[in-house]
Amino acid sequence: MRLLYLGDVVGRSGRDAVQEHLPALRKSLKLDAVIVCGENAAHGFGINIRIVQDMLEMGVDVITLGNHAWDQREILPYIDKQPRLIRPANFPPGTPGRGSVIHVTERGRKVLVIQVMGRLFMDPLDDPFQVLEAELARHPLRAAVDAIVVDVHAEATSEKAAIGHFCDGRVTLVVGSHTHVPTADHAIFPGGTAYQSDAGMCGDYDSVIGMRKEGATQRFVRKLPGEKLIPAEGPGTLCGLFVESDDATGLARRVEPVRLGGRLSQVMPVL
Template sequence: ERAPHVLRPMNYPPGAPGRGAFLYETEKGERVLVMSVMGRVFMDAMDDPFASVEKELAACPLGLAADAIVLDLHAEASSEKQALANFCDGRVSLAIGTHTHVPTADWRILPHGTAFQSDAGMTGDYDSVIGMDKEEPIRRFTRKTPGSRFEPAAGPATLCGLFVETGSDGLAKRVAPVRIGGILGQALPEP
């Protein structure tokens, strides 16, 4: 509650501490709404992500209350991320999937101007099991018994993300993957 810049999914049940959206102001005075929502496929303890997004967009629409809107789609299923992104197409600048730790190759601008990628990927060591040292996850998969704690992999990290350039209307004009360092193929947007 005391850290407004730290977000949690906005579709947590009522009474959960924290907030799922925050309107940030850049040094140039631009207003950027950042929202986080968690999917329900394989994680169905959450409230309806579509209703949560709709409520927030009604309260802070692109072009009126916000100059840009970023939606973090934290979900397991790519189909749910695609559905949420298309639900918001033309109403958010960027709908970016997270959670599965692997960058997908489907970055694009949707028909009404929203940049989208099913999963941005993680920032961490890809010579791992989703960023963790490989031994314990492999042991759990093969022996089906609990063991020691997962430990972060300590190799060279790759920073993964998505570059998005927006127009004066807040919608995407250009999108490109970003992968820097580590063992994955490098990708940077062209100047």
């Protein structure tokens, strides 16, 4: 099975990058499923109903959120109605929405997508390790689903790596989101799980993690509340991770970064 995960979509530049490149990627990489972190898609803060619908029409199969999940209030009553939009599974019980979904591909394959949020330097949510243990017990790889993707929305690379090793041999991919910078540590762990600490963002990299650099920089220089952060609107780079799994085991046999457009060096897997 061939899977594509795209990192945090930031503002219009990120949305335009996805719209420009995703249709061709689905064809050239013969993708079975596309998962996108959309929590910064609505002007940098959260996601709205129109953007969710636009992304699904572009060819996105599952959209994950994160710590900005509720910045656009209209999502609160909508998320229960849209199963392909998920938020971190370790939000407290009673939080709207769901933290995982099983997506059935056109070929009838089942892909379980789970998102958890880290607790280091972030809100102290429920234990992501316990939540993952329960999810994986309910949906074991190959016995219940054909592939499992875990999106770890977290600040600390140590916490992301620990979750990757915790899941090794039990899921297809563990990939980090949230920090908006693509890391160079993509690998297949000894147990067969593909991993990368952060897939990077889809957005304008002539910025401070997607936001206009002038206002964001002044917050550090002056240590005073400044202008509201606004997404940079230059040419966007699409950043993500391509994974090919073994049909017999559901584990990864290939993992490669994807970077197209904008300012970063270009990387495109070849089948």
